[in-house]
Amino acid sequence: MRLRYKILSGFLLIVAMLIVAGSFSIIEFSKISKSVEDLLDNNYRSIEASKNLLEALEREDSGVLLLLHGNWNEGRKVIEYGDSLFKKSLYIVENNITEKNEESYIDSIKRRYKKYKTIWEKPIVGTYKEENINWYYRETHTVFLEVKKAVKNLMDLNQESMYQESTKLKEKAKRAIMPGIVAIISAFIFLFLFNYFISHYFISPIEKLTEELENFPQNKENLETKIDSKDEMNRLKKAIENVINKVRRRI
Amino acid sequence: MRRAIIFRQLGLIVLFNSLFLLISTVISGILHETSFMPLLYSTLISIIFGIFPLVFVEKTENIQNKEGILIVVSGWIISCLFGMLPFVLWGGEFSLINAWFESVSGFTTTGSSILTEIESLPKGLLFWRSATHWIGGIGIILFALLIFPKSGSSRHTLIRSELSELSKQSFRTKTTNILKIILFVYAGLTLLETICLLLAGMSVFDAITHSFATIATGGFSPKNDSIAHFNSVAVEIIIMVFMVLSGMHFGLHYATLTRRKRNLFTSSIVRYYLLFLLIGIILVTLKLHMSEFGEWGKSLRYASFQVISLGTTTGFATIDTAAWPAFAQIILIYFSVQCACIGSTSGGLKFDRILMLFKSIKKQIQVFLHPQAIIVKRLDKMKITNEMEQFFLTFTILYVLVILLSTIINSFFGMDLMTSFSASVATIGNVGPGFGEVSSLGNFANLPAVSKFVLTIVMLMGRLEIFSILSMFYLRSWK
Numbered sequence: 001m002r003l004r005y006k007i008l009s010g011f012l013l014i015v016a017m018l019i020v021a022g023s024f025s026i027i028e029f030s031k032i033s034k035s036v037e038d039l040l041d042n043n044y045r046s047i048e049a050s051k052n053l054l055e056a057l058e059r060e061d062s063g064v065l066l067l068l069h070g071n072w073n074e075g076r077k078v079i080e081y082g083d084s085l086f087k088k089s090l091y092i093v094e095n096n097i098t099e100k101n102e103e104s105y106i107d108s109i110k111r112r113y114k115k116y117k118t119i120w121e122k123p124i125v126g127t128y129k130e131e132n133i134n135w136y137y138r139e140t141h142t143v144f145l146e147v148k149k150a151v152k153n154l155m156d157l158n159q160e161s162m163y164q165e166s167t168k169l170k171e172k173a174k175r176a177i178m179p180g181i182v183a184i185i186s187a188f189i190f191l192f193l194f195n196y197f198i199s200h201y202f203i204s205p206i207e208k209l210t211e212e213l214e215n216f217p218q219n220k221e222n223l224e225t226k227i228d229s230k231d232e233m234n235r236l237k238k239a240i241e242n243v244i245n246k247v248r249r250r251i
Numbered sequence: 252m253r254r255a256i257i258f259r260q261l262g263l264i265v266l267f268n269s270l271f272l273l274i275s276t277v278i279s280g281i282l283h284e285t286s287f288m289p290l291l292y293s294t295l296i297s298i299i300f301g302i303f304p305l306v307f308v309e310k311t312e313n314i315q316n317k318e319g320i321l322i323v324v325s326g327w328i329i330s331c332l333f334g335m336l337p338f339v340l341w342g343g344e345f346s347l348i349n350a351w352f353e354s355v356s357g358f359t360t361t362g363s364s365i366l367t368e369i370e371s372l373p374k375g376l377l378f379w380r381s382a383t384h385w386i387g388g389i390g391i392i393l394f395a396l397l398i399f400p401k402s403g404s405s406r407h408t409l410i411r412s413e414l415s416e417l418s419k420q421s422f423r424t425k426t427t428n429i430l431k432i433i434l435f436v437y438a439g440l441t442l443l444e445t446i447c448l449l450l451a452g453m454s455v456f457d458a459i460t461h462s463f464a465t466i467a468t469g470g471f472s473p474k475n476d477s478i479a480h481f482n483s484v485a486v487e488i489i490i491m492v493f494m495v496l497s498g499m500h501f502g503l504h505y506a507t508l509t510r511r512k513r514n515l516f517t518s519s520i521v522r523y524y525l526l527f528l529l530i531g532i533i534l535v536t537l538k539l540h541m542s543e544f545g546e547w548g549k550s551l552r553y554a555s556f557q558v559i560s561l562g563t564t565t566g567f568a569t570i571d572t573a574a575w576p577a578f579a580q581i582i583l584i585y586f587s588v589q590c591a592c593i594g595s596t597s598g599g600l601k602f603d604r605i606l607m608l609f610k611s612i613k614k615q616i617q618v619f620l621h622p623q624a625i626i627v628k629r630l631d632k633m634k635i636t637n638e639m640e641q642f643f644l645t646f647t648i649l650y651v652l653v654i655l656l657s658t659i660i661n662s663f664f665g666m667d668l669m670t671s672f673s674a675s676v677a678t679i680g681n682v683g684p685g686f687g688e689v690s691s692l693g694n695f696a697n698l699p700a701v702s703k704f705v706l707t708i709v710m711l712m713g714r715l716e717i718f719s720i721l722s723m724f725y726l727r728s729w730k
Contacts, residue, residue: 009306013299020295024288171342178340179292186296190303193258197307200255229309 003202003232010194014187021183028176035169042098043162049092050155053109054148056086060120061144067124068136079120086113093154099161105154112147119143205233209240257321259308264326266301268333269294271382275337279375286373289340297333324719327387327711331355334383341376344368348700355707357383359714360596362470362566362683363674365696365703369475374456377473381460387714388467388596389437432505437596440504441466444493451485465493468597470566470683476692477568484552487569491559498563498591498602499524519631524592524602531558531582538579554579557691562586564597566683566691573690580686584673587682598681598713600650604643606630611640649717653679657709664699674698678706679713 059082066075090109097103119140129135205227227234276290314322331354338350345353349365356363357380366372372380441462448458457473464471474480478490496504499521507514515521535554536547544550556569561583572583590599610628614635617626628635654675661671666688673685674695684691688698695703712720 006306010303013303017296017299020292024292027288174342175289175340178342182292182296182336182340186300190300193303196254196258197304201307229307 006201006231007198010197014190014194017183017186017190021179024179025176028172028179032169032172032176035165035172039162039165039169042096043158043165045096046093046098046102046158047155047162049089049096050151050158052085052089053093053151054155056082056089057144057148057151058082059085060116061141064120064124064136064140064144067120068130068132070125070130072125075125083117099157102154102157105150105157109147109150109154112143112150116140116143116147201229202233205237209237213240252318252321253311253315255304255308256311256314257318257325258304259311260314260322261326261329262301262304262308264301264322264330265297265333266305268330268386269297269301271386272297272337272379275375275379275382278378279373282374284373284375286337286341286376289337290375290379292340293333293336296336300333320719320722324715324723327358327715330383330386331358331707331711334358334379337376337379341373343372344696348703349696352695352703352707353380354383355710356683357381357469357471358387359681359710360384360387360467360469360564360598361678361681361710361713362464363678363689363706363710364471364683364694367475367694367696369473372473374473377460378456380471381463381469381473384467384469384471385441385463388463388469389433390596433501436501436504436508437466440493440496444489447489447493448486451483451489453481453486461490462493464567465490465565466497466596468494468497468563468565468591468595468681470560472567478556479569479692487552487556490567491556494559494563494565494567495525495528497565498595498597500592500594501596502594513631520592520603520606523606527589527602528559528562528586531562531586535579535582538576538582542576557583558586560691561682561684562589563591563595564599564680564682566677568684568691571690571692572684573686573693584676584686587673587676587680587685590680590682598679600647600680603630604646607635607639607643608647610635611643646717649721650679653709653712653717657705660705661698661702664702666698666702670698671702674702674706675709678709681710681713 060079063075063077063079063082066078069075090106090113093109094106097106124130227237272290272294276287276294279287279290331351334354334357335350338345338353339347344366352363352365355361362384369377444462444465445458448461449455453461460471460473461478463469470477472478472480478487481487499515500518503513503515503518503521507516532551532555535558536550539550539554540547544553553570556567557572559565560567564587572580575583588600589602589605591597591602593601593603607630610630614626614628617624654672657675657679658668658672661674662668666674670685670687670689673687674689677683677685677689684693687693689695695706698706708720
């Protein structure tokens with residue numbers, strides 16, 4: 001193989017290694033980016049909506065307590081706000097089903113909420129329920145806690161999934177970094193090898209040939225420099241030997 | 252020392268590894284696995300590093316002995332380094348030290364593993380894991396030697412390292428022929444076992460990977476519970492037969508097939524080897540019958556598999572031997588030290604040498620009784636010389652010293668005595684499982700990182716028969 005191609009192949013191989021490492025890292029990083037998007041789209045949205053569901057339930061509970069105290073206007077206002085927030089958040093959750101069995105969790109919330117709603121939809125102010133704290137604890141609060149628990153279950157499901165996804169992300173990040181590290185180490189070793197070959201096959205023979213040529217008038221023997229390769233260096237040595245022979249014949 | 256030539260031969264070895272990496276990549280690609288990119292990248296890196304020296308260094312017809320030894324040792328280490336690449340890149344349970352451990356364990360055909368969830372690994376990666384056994388089993392060096400240019404002295408050196416001096420003498424065939432014979436028998440046995448396991452009901456993937464591990468006497472199984480996973484007597488019998496066959500001199504298999512005079516049936520070493528295994532099986536069966544199972548069939552089934560598995564340095568498991576009685580464990584530890592025959596892919600002290608030891612003891616007793624007598628002992632018609640006895644003695648002392656040193660180091664890092672001792676015995680013998688924490692169905696995952704590294708050095712020492720590794724410390728005096 002010609003010298004030019006040998007050196008060129010060395011550089012090409014380094015470039016190939018870096019391209020492969022780069023592409024590998026790019027692919028892995030784009031996978032990470034996709035996973036982050038999925039994480040935000042899928043789980044985080046549901047978790048946020050679940051938080052709003054809890055907030056809505058708390059509001060409704062406060063509204064019920066206000067009604068219990070006889071504050072009809074204020075109580076209804078707070079309850080309606082809570083109900084509206086609950087419906088909005090439930091809509092988000094219903095349209096963002098990403099986990100296995102998530103639908104059954106939502107059905108459970110809906111079922112329990114329906115039961116809870118029937119309690120506060122019926123009149124409270126002006127009935128036996130007004131100022132009746134026992135009624136509140138016996139009927140309203142128990143159902144309220146049940147709905148809250150169902151919402152928390154949904155939130156836990158998404159949080160658990162988010163945790164698992166983040167563990168996978170960690171793994172993907174490691175997978176994206178490793179080729180870079182391997183490429184850097186490989187490039188060092190490769191450069192060391194490249195340097196050795198250049199020195200062994202090109203620099204060293206040139207130095208030896210130069211030294212021999214400098215001592216040529218004193219040296220009556222043929223050139224002693226050994227060249228293992230069959231490239232231009234070998235041709236150079238043969239050409240020098242030819243020149244030496246011609247010069248000797250003339251002398 | 253001509254470094255350029257060494258680089259060229261190492262390049263060939265790396266290229267050979269890349270062939271199996273490529274197959275693993277294809278498997279991963281077809282199955283759309285997460286290991287596809289790590290395997291692809293490892294393949295490309297290996298090809299680049301393999302080709303590079305070939306571009307610069309011309310073929311050479313003559314490799315010196317010292318260069319041969321260096322090629323053998325560094326070839327093994329480099330294979331282990333390239334072998335760990337897919338593991339490190341894939342991640343999971345593979346930290347840097349774990350990937351190195353798994354790779355060394357694979358190439359040295361030890362079969363000790365750091366994996367706790369083997370079945371969760373992608374198939375491509377599992378194939379590569381088994382392939383390291385197969386490559387290591389035959390000796391990557393031996394393979395590279397077949398494609399090396401014909402060189403006189405180097406081949407002898409390489410064969411001495413791979414097959415040991417005794418095997419070179421015990422099988423009187425030309426060196427080149429030995430290499431071809433081993434390749435032929437090795438590939439043939441792998442194919443035959445794969446077919447048998449397929450007939451016994453294994454899937455193609457399981458049959459190939461288990462055959463790779465059996466013929467190489469490695470022990471990596473793609474199943475968490477090793478062979479116990481299949482709970483099949485047929486599978487166990489097939490694997491046992493091939494483990495025993497893999498524990499015999501591969502040249503003798505060829506001699507038997509070609510109906511030569513000196514074959515498996517006429518070799519006294521083989522006879523004694525089988526006899527020793529039989530005695531071991533009987534003793535363990537008796538003990539298990541008395542104190543474990545109470546059923547002859549069950550006792551025989553588990554005893555025979557475990558004795559053969561450890562006695563051939565394979566390391567497959569059908570049961571957790573950690574709970575077995577001490578007597579049975581001692582017998583198994585003995586077989587982990589004795590191991591199988593020279594000229595096979597097994598590691599350890601080797602049965603031929605143990606037999607030689609017994610003959611030497613007998614000779615010494617005879618010399619003691621008859622001081623004037625000239626007593627000649629033979630091993631399969633080969634005269635046991637004083638030089639051979641001396642070599643064996645030195646080797647045994649070194650072997651024991653390495654076990655002791657490894658046990659001491661591992662104990663220092665918090666391992667209990669049984670675990671550190673049996674792990675040392677199992678790794679230097681390239682057996683795989685030990686006792687205690689590292690028992691047959693256990694693994695090496697929980698060992699300290701330093702211990703894992705020490706054990707990999709011990710594995711390499713065992714595979715390269717100690718002297719080759721030790722000679723690396725005298726590199727300066729080689730010049």
